[in-house]
Amino acid sequence: MQARLCGVSLALAPGEACYIPCGHVSGGGLAFDGGGKLVQLDEADLLKRLKPLLEDDAVLKIGQNLKYDYLIFRQRGIRIAPFDDTMLLSYVLDAGKQGHGMDELSELHLGHKPIAFGDVAGKGKDKITFDQVSIEEATRYSAEDADVTLRLWMLLKPRLMAEKKRTVYETLERPLMPVLAEMEREGIAVDPDLLRKLSNDFATEMAALETEIGKLAGESFNVASPKQLGEILFDKFSLPGGRKTKTGAWSTDADVLEELAAQGHDLPKKVLDWRLLAKLRGTYTDALPTYINPQTGRVHTSFAMAAAATGRLASTDPNLQNIPIRTAEGRRIRQAFIAPKGFKLISADYSQIELRLFAHIAEIPQLKQAFADGLDIHAMTASEIFGVPVKGMPAEVRRRAKAINFGIIYGISGFGLANQLGIARSVADDYIKKYFQRFPGIRDYMEATKEFACEHGYVETLFGRRVHIREIKSTNPGMRGGAERAAINAPIQGTAADVIRRAMIRIPEALAEARLKARMLLQVHDELVFEAMDAEVEKTQSVAVKVMEQAPLPAVQLSVKLTVDARAAQNWDAAH
Template sequence: MPASHLYLVDGSSYIFRAYHRLPPLTNRHGQPAGAVYGFTTMLWKLLNELAGPEGPSHLAVIFDKGSHSFRNEMYDQYKAHRPPPPEDLVPQFPMIRDATRAFSVPCIEVAGFEADDIIACYAKAALAEGWAVTIVSSDKDLMQLIEPGLDMLDTMNDRRIGPDYVVEKFGVGPDKLGDVLALMGDSVDNVPGVPGVGPKTASQLIQTYGDLESVLAAAESITKPKLRQALIEHADTARLSRRLVELHCAAPLPEPLDGLSLQGIPPAPLRAFLEDQGFRSLLTKLGDGGAAPVPAAAAAALPDDPPFRHEAYETVVEIEALDRWIAAATAQGHVAIDTETDHLDAMRANLVGVSLALVPGQACYIPIGHVGEGEGLLAEVPVQLPRALVLARLAPLLADPAVLKIGQNLKFDMLVLARAGLDLVGYDDTMLISYDLDAGRQSHGMDDLCKTHLAHTTIAFKDVCGSGKNQVSFDRVGLERATHYAAEDADVTLRLWRRLKPRLAAEGATRVYELVDRPLVPVVAAMERAGVRVDRDELQRLSADYAVEIARLEGVIHEAAGGPFTIGSPKQLGEVLFERLGLKGGRKGKSGVYSTDVNELERLAGDGVEVARLVLEWRQLTKLKTTYTDALQQQINPETGRVHTSFSLAVAQTGRLSSTDPNLQNIPIRTELGRRIRDAFVAAPGHVILSADYSQIELRLAAHMADVPELREAFATGADIHSLTAQELFGEVTRETRGRAKTINFAILYGISAFGLAGRLGVDRGEAQAIIDRYFARFPGVSRYIADTVAQVRAQGHVTTLFGRKTWLPGIKGKTVGERQGAERQAINAPIQGTSADLIKRAMVRMGPALAAAGLDRVRMLLQVHDELVFEVPEEEAARAAEVIRAVMEAAAGPAVTLSVPLGVEIGTGPSWGAAH
């Protein structure tokens, strides 16, 4: 190995990776600093990984000096289509240069030259001195520089890039890559290339003819007419493109090679920079942060974390190894855990293996259900410990409350383990921790969290099990590949926990995590295991009824439209409405097809267009049939005879649960046909369905949170809130004014505009604005609440529920007025809806112990649908259960929060869900 090894970091690419990977952050001065924080952690991670005898002797970070370079003199449209950098990124550019210098690392940029050119200059100079060179980037343009002694490092995918990679990707070696790039062009940099020539054609041409000039010289002999013509007509453009993609080494070296010597990281300048920015979590990693860590909103891998090394993970196939891991986890007091199964549905999945992680980089996989790769007699079952033995050994560890089990989306693992006869007690869930910290700022799935916080891309499931028709279940994956995948999941979970858990206290999220979300995991898992009984015969009858009505509607629609067409085709429907019938106001999208979405059809129906009204009805019936009455029959679990929905705990931005496979929260109930679907959800013999629904909970919370005396008094005395509003706004209470008042009450809580309210009430915008003004005059507390909430979200970027749940709304800093106004409307309702979600979650957590204390152990909670809980109750216990359920729900706020309004609960029972309403 050469005595000197130079690393050249493409700083410009690091900046944009950091910016797009992290949520918006501000430093202690209130300046945007998300990209600065991300860049700092990425560079720190790189420097720590490179430390040691095998690391570089010299290193520099190279940046673009500006957007204008000598290439713009050659071609004035070069990069002309690139949008300007985001508004909040521009002020971070100089701070990122400061971050680089804080590490005592050379920070290099030259006016008139791009970072790629400066990298090329230093690379060529170092190679001439006999040095080794590594370029830290994955930029295809820089791949032209690869030669003996020079490679590239792609830190995003943790791989080295050499000549073989270039050949595999582009079909030619690095020395011919510029010719391929010239032919294919680059839409991002606006390098024109040759129209119609893509990467594959460009590669074939260079492979055939040798270089660009040879291709152009042979253009007349090329047999494909379009390609021949394009090469002839655009020969000069291709030559220009070749000059544009060529890396130039004409710039002088701002720093001599010896000046790039890597001397370690002196702490003083780095400490000063971190203190100035307020990056206290990074200060603690420096070793002198003083107080306990106060992590920022997101972080890349901490400096003391080892890189991911899949070959270091252990496959546990001996009892001594299993006992060693269990003993180590017990002694340590915490362990990350993950399960692997043969099915994505937790209620049908069999446990295939368990993975554990103790410290970053130290993880194992315990296979118990692998049947071997291949099919039938060709499958060779791998050596693994007996299933019963492993489960018996793991059971005490999983049930020990003194050992914290750390998981990602632990509800799934709880369900799978329960099917195997194992209880999991004492846990943390990284998905929920992330949700309670960053709801609205990012996704909370493991893969996304790993990229954001660990700067690592996990092994994809499809890379292990295949995809499409070639996909196999996990029990057929070989043990080596299974271990790499499964143990990585546990390792990632542990690393995420180490970063995210300290932030709960630092950012005020401990209360909502500990009092609301974390205790809910086993409660929801039990609900999913219970499932709900459905009457298959009733579903079949409904499907048949819907089919008859759908066929009738189709005939009526065709008659009203003047002839048959495919109603489910937006293209054909648009043509019928706006061409055949000649209706006005049709608007086409980019595809040239008229919009026929629900808003457009409702507009036309409101104008009296019969076809539009009938199509809306047809669409609803079709959805009811396909999504519910047909699909529910297929979703009945053959083992239990019940439907088991899956409740997502970390999807809805405001804290609500959401339901999938099937979605039982969106069954339409405003029409008789929709309500009939609930009649198919029935109680087991000897039981009844009990529905407990919070009454007008969002209006009650608004009365408390906005401090509106009139509304508080109305709820306290049991007065009708909508009648009160009708009297205040219209001076009289009639059926019409009460209906309008009800619309207004809810619309105001969603921050509706005068335009929106006008559409809801069927009045002009001026009258709608007058109604809003009158509402705020009668209830000034609501106006103050809205103003304060909007001010809070503008200042802090988030709003908060009464229990401390934060909902982040990045759109408040959006580029367009519409985006910012949308975020303001969300902000007005989010604290109210979020508090409502927190209340029903607290009731759910308390429900099991309360029922058990009353001797009602046989009562099972089945569903949570927005403000409603659904139970299956032995018939003779229904009255006592109703009393307990009502008491728990009405007291759900205390003692953490004291409400100034009572919570009302409406309870009904019946043989079916529909009858219970």
């Protein structure tokens, strides 16, 4: 959003690439080489000459992580098209095998280690910005970038056809890139005054807790240090339930502290309270305002398309996919995400999408029927396993069934379920046994999926997205168990990711067709956040819901319906 353009590198054939500098500092605007020859162009002139090429329908533009370049040019009135992205090609072909950054791909596929950026621009306190790099060195670095990208494309593009992944690339990856770029560009409004107030409130509470913690500990120490905390709890006071981390230090995670708190110890309880506030303050109330772009007044995240092996997006700088919601204090932070005056935020989220897709993929008739009947799926599960009628069901019974339902999606284990519910391993094992008896298709699906993964080394989503499972043949039972659970989870999580990707690709055109000015701002795995003028809120909601619910069609016929709930309000908390 704020990067200045130093230059553009281009490659037309392997081994031949160039760098066109336009923003280096040497020579104050225009740079000359030793012989007095002009080696730097004026940016406006460069863009004017490149625009027809970058927008020419007959010229394919190839890039690595092209969303970055797309944004740079989009900020300057140029929309790159048509294009291929070697990062996305790699992601479609090799998700789960390795990362998809250029340096890694170059070493792997070309056997060539590119010049490290740190060697060119330095690191730490000696770091310079790229405009200060000499044009000679910038040329070596940048032209190599373009050359490597072209060479990668020549290897990866034919594999796309040979490995039958063209549809995934062309319907789920490539068209999403400009959509995400526009979302990033749009940004979301955040209320810095509210965040500052929250930060102060939290700081006051933390200071009070620190005093109390110091008194209980008999000494003042750094509450933020797990090392010091562990020594006080388990060496000084010799409290029971001490567990070691893999490096031999005392574990002080929330599970350990909650157990101690349940035994009536005040110190760990206060540390838990302190940690909640420290987390919210450090990660959100204090960090978010520093991301407000001074030109737009909004926060512009980056969405990473090739980060999660399952097809999910990731959000960075800042991560807007983990804004608090589970605690009252956390929701106060969500209230700082706002729509400007005269606008509303709309949140539209899929209801139980992973369980619905699981019912379809694993072909579980009772689950499908329950969704068709619009039943409370966790209550239904509870009544099936525990034989308790849905009417008048105790909340605890439903909570257990809900944990089992989530466990199923994650590749359930007795250990994990017991841990989650705080019950004995034997009881958890019993629940799972009953679950499998009641829905025999589930065990079949799990066994079949593990077998498929073992035979092929990968699993696939309904849309044909391939997720490689590296450790599936590991002789280490722990590693292999983890890989098996990942294999069970990936088709479900991945299909849900595919569905929302389809929706996101179609939404901008659907909004345009409906003559709506509303903008899509954020994606949070099963949720899309929009901003709409007050007068357009209802129409926008109806377009979003319609496109999201119909997203899988016609590529895939689902035997369960997908339902979407949408709500509008002045802030994200109220809209969700």
